[in-house]
Amino acid sequence: MKARVTVTLKSGILDPQGKAIEGALKSLGVSGVASVRQGKVFDIEIEGADHAGAETALKSAAEKLLANTVIENYRIEVTG
């Protein structure tokens, strides 16, 4: 099974990299960009076909390593 874990900064956490990207987009003349927040995407292959088991494993992966939950949120999608 294929899965994706998306990690984003919690709202209220200053994101200087997002700000720099936002500035670069503005200087490139890309119009209409109000703000940019940078995050991370993990594409993960899961062995077997146990959907619920996969979600449990991914939650554990996100909590233990992929996200620092002090500053980041995560979202899990098992795409099958």
Added chain:
Amino acid sequence: MKSAVIVFPGINRERDMARALKLISGRAPAMLWHADRELPPGTDLVVIPGGFSYGDYLRCGAIAARAPIMDAVRAFAQKGGLVLAVCNGFQIVCEAGLLPGVLMRNAQLRFICRDVYLRVERSDTPFTRGYNAGQVIRVPVAHGEGNYIADGETIARLEGEGRVLFRYASPDGMVDPNWNHNGAMNGIAGIINDRGNVLGMMPHPENHVEAAMGRTDGRGLFAGLVDHFKLAA
């Protein structure tokens, strides 16, 4: 003072640290590898040095915080053992949950490598007994992610319990945004845990310990630790 320096792949300040420890305590530290599972018996002080463990992959310190040796470090800290974590070490102990908060990208987005001034907030800890409270010391920093942040409640607790030991300051000891090179909340450069036995700090005291380095302001930290163990013995 029997010290142990933890070496992870990508760490590059371990020899500076070992040199400073030997110079000031008279005893070379044990060097431990990330895959080791035990500290040498009788270890007094564990030091996690600076560098770029695991290439700063994922988040600074994130992978090192989960390395096998860290279980031993965690158990040592839980028993009250002293842990000194510098630079990448500070990031590692935050990721390991030994200290609260996170070190984010410097507010100005630049890697900063230069001397800074620190105000020593307390002298009544094993880490700062070699200084006077309010004393200003000059030591180098070298980091891209040193911008300390934590939620409001954590900051209030750190401040209320006097757990900020070092703060970025002007040469005359004023905490001022102009002298806070990385944007850290409240100018925080170094904090201790609630038991007072784990210190995390971004600056490098080990790089100002002998005349050839230009200054010796970092010596007080190591000399204070040596005194602490001498008195305890």
